[in-house]
Amino acid sequence: MTTPLTLTPGRAPDGAAVLKVVGEIDMSNTDAFDAALDGIEGRLVVDLSECEYLDSAGLSVLFAHASRIEVVASPVLVPVLTFSGLATMVTVRGS
Amino acid sequence: MGVRSSRLRQRVLEAVTDSSLRELDLEKLLEVLLRRVQELLSIDTATILLTDPSGQQLVAKATIGLEEEIFQGVRIPVGTGFAGRVAHGREPVRLEHVDRSTVVNPLLWERGLRSMVGVPMVAQGDLTGVLHVGSTAARRFTDEEVDLLQIVADRLATAAHAHRSRSARAAAAMLQDSLLPGRLPATDRWDMAARYVPGTDSGVGGDWYDVFHLPGDRIGLVIGDVVGNGLSAAIVMGRLRSALRAYALEFTDPAEVLGKLDRKASHFEDNTMATVAYAVIDTAARRMDLALAGHPPPVLAVPGRPAEFVDAPVGPPVGYDLAVTGRRSGSVDVPRGALVVLYTDGLVERREQDLDSGLEMLRLAVMPEPAETACIQVMAALVGDRPAPDDIALLAVRHSPLP
Structure with a gap:
């Protein structure tokens, strides 16, 4: 069973590439999440402000793209991103 | 026809x-x-x-x-x-x-x-x-x-x-069984206890804990979590566990050990990520050096004080070649009678509850008691009668308060 997740590529007002993530990311849908990141070239913002859950499989996708992403996180995700060490490598902004 | x-x-x-x-x-x-x-x-x-x-x-x-x-x-x-x-x-x-x-x-x-x-x-x-x-x-x-x-x-x-x-x-179950220490190494002043529980969704996964003696009256404590589950995660776990033991003999600084492990995992394990906490207790000095690779920090309970999370710098997980060098360790005293608890995220993370509340529940459940008692208390408080979807590993080490 796949957990509900919508992934919408777009642009921020300043022109930066954005991937908007709505729903929950877990092992059942990380492949789709990874493919969506792969589909966007260069630097991008991963907008997780409406993402309510991110498991370690989802985190591993963020780490795999750590050199080129910035993350906007919902308050629920901030501790997850902090304890995982992602916040030491990637700019993480609260939403 | x-x-x-x-x-x-x-x-x-x-x-x-x-x-x-x-x-x-x-x-x-x-x-x-x-x-x-x-x-x-x-x-x-x-x-x-x-x-x-x-x-x-x-x-x-x-x-x-x-x-x-x-x-x-x-x-x-x-x-x-x-x-x-x-x-x-x-x-x-x-x-x-x-x-x-x-x-x-x-x-x-x-x-x-x-x-x-x-x-x-x-x-x-x-x-x-x-x-x-x-x-x-x-x-x-x-x-x-x-x-x-x-x-x-x-x-x-x-x-x-x-x-x-x-x-x-x-x-996967046999591999887990054979790799988790059957008996924890006993010393007269330090008692230890541990738990491993497979997840209801994940089955046996990539969580592990390890305890070993090191030269110079030191004890190595490891807890880790390979992303994924089943046999493939258990196999990677087995390899990381033995690699970490090998590096632990060669290098005294936990951060350096995790850096080497990162290099090894990144080179040999394609697209695998693992979080690890590695601590070394100097039993004579009652001091613990600790490095974290994407892993939540241990809880330290000292008699007469509220339990707290050990303040150590957290580096990225191992496996994506993100920090082969440049990792840092933290260091903390482990006073007489103090208890250290290491755990994996399966213990504190639930879909319906944020990580901070899980961590706070854990902190409140940890008391400076004998290690086995502490494991019982922590599992009762955080798992109770709700089976955990993800696997859980827990390791408790306590210094005996007797003179």
């Missing part, structure tokens, strides 16, 4: 639905069904190749008439040759010439086969193998024969798939 063919169909259906098949192990089942296929379709050879764990190669597993394939361990890459084409396209393939141009495996033309047909074995969307049959007389296999062969292949695929899942689960 003629009378003869509908009778044949009836016999094939009976052959695959026969309830006595259920009692056979996979090897015997393959053999029995091959024999039935041979009788029903009057063919000279019938062979089953199963995919290997990578899914990239087919390995001959059972045959009638091509025994050399088994003896010689024939392997066919998915995508090449006759069986490889069947596997790649997941469609039946008929051959009316068997020679160098159509098959890779010389055994087939050396056997004198003239016509062949192969069908894919697919169960629950996974390719499990290929069934092929051959005739030494020139023969055109009819659509119906191909159809019937596919029915047999579907039955074989279901059995192979179930067998594979069962074996993988059993192997």
